[in-house]
Amino acid sequence: MALSLTDVSIRLGGGMLIHPVSLSIKPGEIVTLMGQSGAGKSTLLSFIAGDLEAPFSASGTVRLGGAALNDVPPEARHIGRLFQDDLLFPHLTVGENLLFGMARGPGPERLKMMQAALAEADLAGFSERPPHTLSGGQRARVALMRALLANPRAMLLDEPFNKLDADLRAQMRDFVFRHIRARNIPCLMVTHDRGDAPDHGRILRLKGGEVKDA
Amino acid sequence: MARTLRRLTPLAGALPLVLLWALPLLLSLAITAASASDTQAWRALLAHPQLFPALFLSMFTGLAATLTALLLTLIILAGFQGTALWHRLQACAAAGLAVPHLAFAIGFGFLIMPSGLLARLASGDASPPAWITVQDPWGLSLTAALAVKEIPFLLTAAFAALFRGDAARLMDQHARAAASLGHGKGSIFLRIIMPQLLAQLRWPLVIVFVYGATVVDMALVLGPTQPPTFAVVAWHALNDVEPAANRMGLAATLLLTAILAMAILTVHGLLHASRDMQRRFLTAGPSALPAPRIGAGIIAVIISALLLLSIFLLLPLSAAPRWPWPGILPPLTGGTAWATLAASPAPLLLSLGLSLAVSAVSILIAVLWLETQPEARDRWLLWLALLSLAVPQLAVAGGQYRLFLDVGLGGKLAGLFLAHLSLALAYVMIVLSGPYRGFDGRYMKAARALHASPASALIRVKLPLLKAPLLTASAIGFAVSIVQYVPAQLIAAGRFATLPMEAVTLSSGGSRPLTAAYALALTLPPLAAFLLAGIVGRPRWR
Numbered sequence: 001m002a003l004s005l006t007d008v009s010i011r012l013g014g015g016m017l018i019h020p021v022s023l024s025i026k027p028g029e030i031v032t033l034m035g036q037s038g039a040g041k042s043t044l045l046s047f048i049a050g051d052l053e054a055p056f057s058a059s060g061t062v063r064l065g066g067a068a069l070n071d072v073p074p075e076a077r078h079i080g081r082l083f084q085d086d087l088l089f090p091h092l093t094v095g096e097n098l099l100f101g102m103a104r105g106p107g108p109e110r111l112k113m114m115q116a117a118l119a120e121a122d123l124a125g126f127s128e129r130p131p132h133t134l135s136g137g138q139r140a141r142v143a144l145m146r147a148l149l150a151n152p153r154a155m156l157l158d159e160p161f162n163k164l165d166a167d168l169r170a171q172m173r174d175f176v177f178r179h180i181r182a183r184n185i186p187c188l189m190v191t192h193d194r195g196d197a198p199d200h201g202r203i204l205r206l207k208g209g210e211v212k213d214a
Numbered sequence: 215m216a217r218t219l220r221r222l223t224p225l226a227g228a229l230p231l232v233l234l235w236a237l238p239l240l241l242s243l244a245i246t247a248a249s250a251s252d253t254q255a256w257r258a259l260l261a262h263p264q265l266f267p268a269l270f271l272s273m274f275t276g277l278a279a280t281l282t283a284l285l286l287t288l289i290i291l292a293g294f295q296g297t298a299l300w301h302r303l304q305a306c307a308a309a310g311l312a313v314p315h316l317a318f319a320i321g322f323g324f325l326i327m328p329s330g331l332l333a334r335l336a337s338g339d340a341s342p343p344a345w346i347t348v349q350d351p352w353g354l355s356l357t358a359a360l361a362v363k364e365i366p367f368l369l370t371a372a373f374a375a376l377f378r379g380d381a382a383r384l385m386d387q388h389a390r391a392a393a394s395l396g397h398g399k400g401s402i403f404l405r406i407i408m409p410q411l412l413a414q415l416r417w418p419l420v421i422v423f424v425y426g427a428t429v430v431d432m433a434l435v436l437g438p439t440q441p442p443t444f445a446v447v448a449w450h451a452l453n454d455v456e457p458a459a460n461r462m463g464l465a466a467t468l469l470l471t472a473i474l475a476m477a478i479l480t481v482h483g484l485l486h487a488s489r490d491m492q493r494r495f496l497t498a499g500p501s502a503l504p505a506p507r508i509g510a511g512i513i514a515v516i517i518s519a520l521l522l523l524s525i526f527l528l529l530p531l532s533a534a535p536r537w538p539w540p541g542i543l544p545p546l547t548g549g550t551a552w553a554t555l556a557a558s559p560a561p562l563l564l565s566l567g568l569s570l571a572v573s574a575v576s577i578l579i580a581v582l583w584l585e586t587q588p589e590a591r592d593r594w595l596l597w598l599a600l601l602s603l604a605v606p607q608l609a610v611a612g613g614q615y616r617l618f619l620d621v622g623l624g625g626k627l628a629g630l631f632l633a634h635l636s637l638a639l640a641y642v643m644i645v646l647s648g649p650y651r652g653f654d655g656r657y658m659k660a661a662r663a664l665h666a667s668p669a670s671a672l673i674r675v676k677l678p679l680l681k682a683p684l685l686t687a688s689a690i691g692f693a694v695s696i697v698q699y700v701p702a703q704l705i706a707a708g709r710f711a712t713l714p715m716e717a718v719t720l721s722s723g724g725s726r727p728l729t730a731a732y733a734l735a736l737t738l739p740p741l742a743a744f745l746l747a748g749i750v751g752r753p754r755w756r
Contacts (some may be wrong), residue, residue: 051390074393075401075502083392087387091409100405101395104499125647150395150500 001065002026002086003048003186005155008060010043010052020060021211023204025087025154032197033190034214035206041190044206045156049081050074064153080152082160082176086143088131092144094118095127098198101150117145121175137168144176148183155180158188161196173198181211228584232577235639236595238632247747249468250340255461259469262462264441272470273477275353275437276427281359284415285423286361286513287368291411292403293510296389303514304373310366310521312744313695313737316714319432319678320721321524322359324531331527334542342539349438349739354415356437360426362520372411372416385410396500405496420604424474428606431699431714435721444470445608452612452704463559464616467609474606476508525737532730551727562735565696565713569739572634573691576642577684583643584650585672591646597638610636611701618705625707633701638691645690647682683752689747693740 004024010017017040025031037042046052048062051074062069063065069077088097098114118124121141123134131139140160147155160176161169177198180187189196205214219223249255259265287531294303325331329342348355376382385407392402428445437443448470451463485492531537532551534544555562583595602610614633615624623629655674661671699714714745717732 048539049390049394051393058641065236073502074390074397075396075398075500078396079394081391083387083391085387087391089406091406091413092496096493099499101397103396110499122503146395152394156394163283 001153001186002063003188004063005048006061008044008047008058008062008065010047010056010058012039012040012043013055015017016209017056018211019209022060023211026182027189028181028185028188030180030187030198030201032201032203033188033195033206033211034192034194034203035190036192041192042158043207045173045188046079046191047131047157049079049156050077072189077154078151080147080150080155082143082157084159084162086131086139088135088139088142088146089184090131090196092131093127094123094129094131094134097131097142098127098146098149103151112150117149118142121145138163139170140164140172141175144179148179152185154185157187157191158167159191159196159206160189161191162193169196224335224586227582231583231595231639233243234575234599234632234635235577238614238617239610239636241617242610242636244608244618245613246464246471247595247613248483249461249464252465254458255381255465258462259465264449265425265444267368268441268447269470269473271353271438271441272427273473275357275360275433275443276423276425276474276591278357279426280320280419280423282357282361283364283368284419286517287365287372288403288408289506290365290369290510290514290517291372292408293506293508294514295403295407295505296399297507303369306514307366307369307373308516309741310363310518311370312364312520312693312741313363313525314693314714314740315363315429316411316431316435316697316699316717316735317528317733318363318521318548318731319359319435321528322362322719323355323436323437323721324527324730325520325524326355326358329537331523331542332540334540338540348436351438351440351444353438356433356443359432359436359648360429362517364422364520365517368415368418370691371415375411375414376553377710382694392546396502397643398502399505400503404503408685409492409496415696417600420478424604424606427474428470428608430608431718432679434718435470445606446627448608448612449527449700452608452615464612467606467612471606471609517678517737525734528730528734528737532734533728534664537726551731553724554629554728555731556647561711561713561732564710565736566739568631568634568712569692569695572716573642573688575745576635576639576691577646577688578696579639580642580687581650581684589651592651597648599643602636602640603644603656607700611704624705625709628722629705630702632703634695634698636701637698638695642687642711643689643733646683650680652755653680680749682753683754685747689740689743692743696739697736 003024003025006022007020008018008022009020023031033041033044036051043052043056044075045057047058048069050069052058052073064077064079069079088094089100092100095111095114095118098117099110102110102113114127115124118127121138121144123138123141126134126138126142131142134142143160157176161172164172173196191197198200262704291301294300323330326347327333328347330347333343333345333347367708376385388406389399389402392406393399397405404412427443429443430445430449434449435447437446438727441447444466448463448466451459451466454460454463530543530546532547533546535547535550538546564577584592595705611633614636616628618624618629618632623632657675657679661675662668666674697714698712699718701711703715706712713736717736720729720732
């Protein structure tokens, strides 16, 4: 199902932060939105995810598979997110972090899915480890698997490679894009670094409150 | 010469704290612990007819008050989190914290007693209900008062944990991540915020439990009498003129300490044993559970109303000689109680003077320590301060009493001062050490580069920049000191009377207006101190 924005604008106090923008992202497509710090990229993601807070206000419609999401609370939107920080919960082990967003069901089945996800992330045997004992790259992989195990219908990436070093960045980029494409879900990524964008993907630029094709 | 002086400075900086606080505290605890070998005292204690029922009452009131306060605090936090009222709640909690326990207990008693305000509001013209609401045999009124009064403390401790360093931002991001994984606000609180918060509330909870199970002044006002709580049994024995009874009292405080320690370890063990169950709950999967906004609102309103009514009711009661049934409020016919209080101002003046001196000396000693000692040494000091709060006050006071008698400080003003200093300095160190150690040292380097001497840089740069935490710590030191009852009553040995001593004495059958006036006199100075600290401490540059 596609993720679409119709006439979405965001205001900050009395001023317009983002002028009305409409766009549609197809299943399996990764669209990159570029812009400088403070341009409003992350604010737009917050609006799509449903947790935009004062002093920002927004208008326009967010749809996922044709259904409007504006009145749906964040937890019921089925939109996965990756942030600049991995945000693994420190009081839970790596395995427990993965189980956290996984749909309820028989215990052994959930455990099997969790182990399979860890193996997929090259982290088999790490389920009992506390998150702080993992390297930055390992933590980033766990964060992605955690988001994907919650079965999202779309993904929002908020500069997820920002804090990784150059080598790790390239690896992680491939890892993330491969998994998102494999699940055939639409994805909007915001970044200020063009190098983060997938090859041959659509790139948009947010400048002066206007979103345009780069 | 210069090298010798440099070596002497850390020693001189540590001496006041060690001699006036740490050493007396450790010796007092040692004296109480030594009573373990007094077989006669133990025999007398074990033969005491009220031993087991009183112990049961103490444990019940302590545990029930702590669990109730914790549950209500968590519901309030869960319901208000992320709302516009979140920061206002912080200010309300701080105001509730400033109300002294004893004054609240007296006001709460006037509120719930059969001829109290609540009964008048509920019964209309009928005669007062024949309920036992104050000093009930199950300790329910004491439990309720303790629970209500500890909620502001737990809220303040929770806010301190939630706003420490980067915690608030991180917690907010965790909440967003959890929402994107399908969890509702209630589920996020239960599975993400609460487990991390509870880990940081362990010490405050221990302090609340120990305080609730060992409190004397509130128990004398609201607690049952036949039998009383075990703390009151120990208290009467410690106050007895008979040395044998006195030793039994010391053994009783030791027994109480041991039982509380066992209870805390048992709870810790149960929590550890139920770890798998907790894990299953945390990882059960997404739940849309919403935040308990309505429940939290109702609880916050009830708690605020109880706290406010209990204190504000003291105003008309202190200004009226009688409160005839069924009038909701007494007729304001004069302020004879205030005139009586003003006619014998010694307790008020002694309390104010002593608490001001204790607060000032506590700050001075704490700053001397923090300026001259390396940060690594704070750790053992803070442990000792926490220990002094987590050990029943009776156990410290009982040992302190014997120690001060031995060194000739019993019944002396200096002894009374040191008894007040013991708890006040512990709080001042806990509150002040974080902001003081967190001070950006580059400001001092900049001042020195501008030719300021070390003393001048301290007085003209560092202390003004640390004005807010210094004033808050002073207000806390003052508030803790002025409400001291147990150690002060023992050390004063009948030669001095302070506000809490008078208030407790009056509450057991004395004049109602005078009791209310003393309770108010006990409430207003700490409130004024916190208000002043808030106003004067506000940075000019923001």
